[in-house]
Amino acid sequence: MGEIRDANRSKKSIIVAATKLFAKDGFDGVSVDAIAKEAGVNKAMLYYYYKNKSKLYEVVVDMVLEDIYKTVLEKNSQHKKPIDKLYSFIETFAKYAKANPHLSFFMLNELASDGKKLPRDMFLGLRKIFGLLVDILKEGEKKGCFKKTKPIIVHFMIVGAINLFISTKNLRKSVEDELGAEVCNECKIDEVARYLYDYITKGIS
Amino acid sequence: MGEIRDANRSKKSIIVAATKLFAKDGFDGVSVDAIAKEAGVNKAMLYYYYKNKSKLYEVVVDMVLEDIYKTVLEKNSQHKKPIDKLYSFIETFAKYAKANPHLSFFMLNELASDGKKLPRDMFLGLRKIFGLLVDILKEGEKKGCFKKTKPIIVHFMIVGAINLFISTKNLRKSVEDELGAEVCNECKIDEVARYLYDYITKGIS
DNA sequence: GTTATAATTAACTAAATGGTTAGTTAGGAG
DNA sequence: CTCCTAACTAACCATTTAGTTAATTATAAC
Known part of the structure; x- marks a missing residue:
């Protein structure tokens, strides 16, 4: 042994x-x-x-971001129409974040620190995920099914909403007696994904 | 002297x-x-x-959140129609975050930490801001101008997108040569606010 | 002016921190 | 069986950390 x-x-x-x-x-x-x-x-x-604590942190973040990137990329390749790809992007990201809640912490933290923390190209991972959405939106635009939009705003709507929803799970539960149904504890992550898809497609159609 | x-x-x-x-x-x-x-x-x-470092941190976060809350509340009271209030909510929040970028860091951090950091009702500030949006959406629903929605999802779309946009200002600038127009460096925060308002109103109309 | 008290300081402590190092052991290659 | 090297360890170090304390000074009230 x-x-x-x-x-x-x-x-x-x-x-x-x-x-x-x-x-x-x-x-x-x-x-x-x-x-x-x-x-x-x-x-x-x-x-x-x-080597040291910083390098270890980099490795961890790289792995986390690379994994979500690959997951979204693979699911996305199974669809043809931009609108299906968009839904796949949102849904896959949402489900992954639900299954791997540490992702939300790292994404929010890395984005919030604005590159101050680690000066390396740690953000490559973040950029790659964003790049996927850019491609979807651009393709839809070219094919005439999407109106012109600002990808970064759409991206931040999606990852902002999903990551905040995931990372506040306990927080929302702890205040549910005061705020009741509003904090949406009964909400499944699928519902968040559907709302996002609904509002965004209405916005860009 | x-x-x-x-x-x-x-x-x-x-x-x-x-x-x-x-x-x-x-x-x-x-x-x-x-x-x-x-x-x-x-x-x-x-x-x-x-008293100590933690207490000081609490005071700081409380002040930051109380200030944005009051600002949004005051601007909101100047409007009658739910749809105007909604725009005021988004615009005021966006402009405030632009003028006081530390807000975004604290909000993202406090939300991302999920109540683990400070067990106190530090989140009162966060809840109060959320409460404003709940009131707007509920009133609009009652008056028949908004469809039923999930306030927490709309809230996370708004504060997620705005806070991420603000807090990644330097980050986006540093990658603009690679990703070009997509990262939207030329975007003003007003544009983010208008997109959010546009997509959300289309979603709930 | 005296005095009480609020504001301020320098020096200190004990614990925790990131990181190192010199040495030890296991296990595969020859 | 014997080496060589990769895997591993305990003890250590210098620095930084949050927090304390005893003494000092300014100032407002009397």
Whole structure:
């Protein structure tokens, strides 16, 4: 039983722990010791495999964004019509965010920090996802089914609404007695996706 | 010249410094020493006036959210028709966020942290702003000019899009050579507000 | 002017932090 | 069996951190 030494297992457990903790408390809110403890490895292993805390954070964010990008990209390729692609974009993103709530934290955090945190091209991941939507909107425009619009605004409507909805799950639950139905605890993420699709298509049709 | 001792000036300079630094680097990313230095006061003054770092943060967030709430509320009272109130809500929020960019950071951060950071009713401010939109949408529904909708989704569309647009200003500028017109650097915040209003009203009409 | 009190400071502490290092052990290649 | 190297560890270090404290000064009231 090769349980004793296994580089891959160690590396992966570090990533899993770091993803979990960074998503919960942010880069500055987590100590390297805490990550090592959560991962069940010696702290020096983090430096051995990932050089330092910042680099580890970059790897985590890159992985998270790359994964959502690939997921959306793959689902999108299954559709032909721009309007179907648009729905697929929204729905896939929404479902993914629901299944992987850490995504919302990282996206909101990276976007909110405005490139101050890590000067690298960490935003490549964000740009790639945005690029998918740009292509959909441009194609629709060319084919005459969409009116001209501002992709960045549409993009921020979609990812803003979905990420905020996901990341405020507990928050909304805690105030439901005061605000009642308005905070929409019974809402499924599918409903958010449908509203977004509905409002946006009406806007660009 | 009462320049030597002035409790109000000290208290205010601490708030100003704390607002600036917390908005830039987040709660965990700023040290109390840094705030004291920025404010030009002795560190012990922070504890003298605000008890500790967390309490100071609460005061800052409360002030920021209370100010935007009052601003939106006041502008809103100048309109009668729900549709005008809706536009006023979006426009006022957008203009305020543009003029006070730290708002976007705090809102995104507080919403993204999902109530984990500070267990207090820090979210009262967030709820109050949301409450304004709920009233507008409900009134419009009652008067028959709006269809039934989910206020929380509309709210997250608005504040999500505006806050992300504001907080990514530098980020968008830094990638404009690659993504060109799509990132909409030439966009004014008014344009974002108009798009939001346009898409939402089409959705709920 | 005296005095009480509010405003302010420098120096300090204990704990936590990111990061290092020197050494140890496991396991596959020869 | 023996090495060599990759995987791993415990102990350590310098710095930074939030928070405290005891002493000091300005000032307003009397």
